[in-house]
Amino acid sequence: MAWLPRFLVDPQIGRHLLRDEGEVIVDEVCKHWVVYVVPALIAVVGVGFLGLFLVSSVSVAWLPLVIGLGLLSWAGWRALAANMDRFVITNMRVFRVKGVLARSLATMPLGRILDITVVKPMTGRLLGYGHFTFESAAQDQGLRDIRFVGSPDARDLAIQRVVQRAGLRGAPRLSG
Structure with a gap:
């Protein structure tokens, strides 16, 4: 996740501490890692739709593409939200x-x-x-x-x- 800005992947706990007070x-x-299982399964389904996009006819190929990208985005968002919860x-x-x-x-x-x-x-x-x-x-x-x-x-x-x-x-x- 190095390509994401730091404020999106690190909750920056240190800035909430009362360091002056010790x-x-x-x-x-x-x-726990188990919260990432559902986003991973959603991502797998999204990749499946992207694979369907590759074998679809040109007239309907946009539908699995949109569904696949939507599912991957949703899975990424859920995983990121779980990562930011500390x-x-x-x-x-x-x-x-x-x-x-x-x-x-x-x-x-x-x-x-x-x-x-x-x-x-x-x-x-x-x-x-x-x-x-x-x-x-x-x-x-x-x-x-x-x-x-x-x-x-x-x-x-x-x-x-x-x-x-x-x-x-x-x-x-x-x-x-």
Whole structure:
């Protein structure tokens, strides 16, 4: 993707950090590879239509050409959108940057995270992905559902570790 401008393939996470306050990235989470399967299948169908274009008569050759190029464009757009969707864990907050032409940024300070639910469907358990659901005191936020997270258990532990180190949860009590 070297031919695409950098702003179209890199969400530029570093510019959203509070470097003056000492914020550092603990983990930057890209989508799991499974999200690229559907765009790849769409692209294969698009290539099939382009092959049909080559063997079609001249009077109707434009139709498979248009369909093939449309499917390839759609597949490329879906893959690019998945590439630009990043979930970031820092020492101060979690945030999500997504969007290709128009970008959105959703942020939640670590102190507002009340509960994290990790859901691993059967295919996710086999292929190594899961979905996060964040619960906070706010009713609705852009960080509620993060889907297709690779190594979800490790990512959950990373968030719990950062929250603990920040002193936002009480020390565990030992009964005895």
